[in-house]
Amino acid sequence: DIHGQYYDLLRLFEIGGFPPSTSYLFLGDYVDRGKLSLETICLLLAYKIKYPDRFFLLRGNHECSKINRIYGFYDECKRRFNVRLWKIFTDCFNCLPVAALIEEKILCMHGGLSPELQNLSQINSIERPTDVPDFGLLCDLLWSDPNPDIQGWGASDRGVSCSFGAEVVAEFLKKNDLDLVCRAHQ
Known part of the structure; x- marks a missing residue:
């Protein structure tokens, strides 16, 4: 999460290499909380436009109008430019992919x-543009968390989505012939 x-983003590029010399896949949460969300998202989108085959951006739960309206991005857009800019970014965020397969x-x-997720084709079936619903597959892909203290599925401490135990991951990996689930959100 940026x-x-x-x-910090610039430091990451200094250490890891600037695009296109290094390929990147970012897992979301580009805006909110920090003071320079506009610079952050504009740089990321510029790199995506310039290097579309080497730079990838997934949607995080903060790339949602209901969330970034509260946690700072809306206020930053309004203070520095106008609400119309925030709405344009909202339209952009509603088009971002929610998963990647390496x-x-x-x-x-x-x-x-x-x-709800049984196979990867379900992710491809999520229509875009879309806002993030309060429950269901898309919500879970952006909000759910692993919990080492539970077996199966459980409630989330966040009050949104759910949590899942290690055997859920193992079963999903085996069923879909995968080696790893890579996530952010913490």
Whole structure:
């Protein structure tokens, strides 16, 4: 999660290499909390436009109008420019992909698994543009969390989506011939 920490993002590029010399897959939460969300998201989108085959952006739960309206991005847009700019970014966020598959073996998303998710074709079936619903597959992909203290599925401490135990992950990996689920959100 970058959360508007523009200088941390620049430091990441200094250490890992600037695009296109290094490929990147970011897992969401580009805005809110930090003071430079606009610089952060504009740089990321510029790199995506310039290097579309080497730079990838997934949607996080903060790339949602209901969330970034509260946690700072709306206020930053309104204070520095206008509400219209925030609405344009909202339209952009509603089009972002929610998952990526690396070499057919590593499934990446911002949040985690969903009790509704049986196979990867379900993710491809999520229509875009779309806002994030309060429940269901899309919500879970952006909001769910692993919990080492439970078996199966459980309630989330966040009050949104759900949590899942290690055996849920193991079963999902085996069923879908995957090696790893890679996530952010913490």
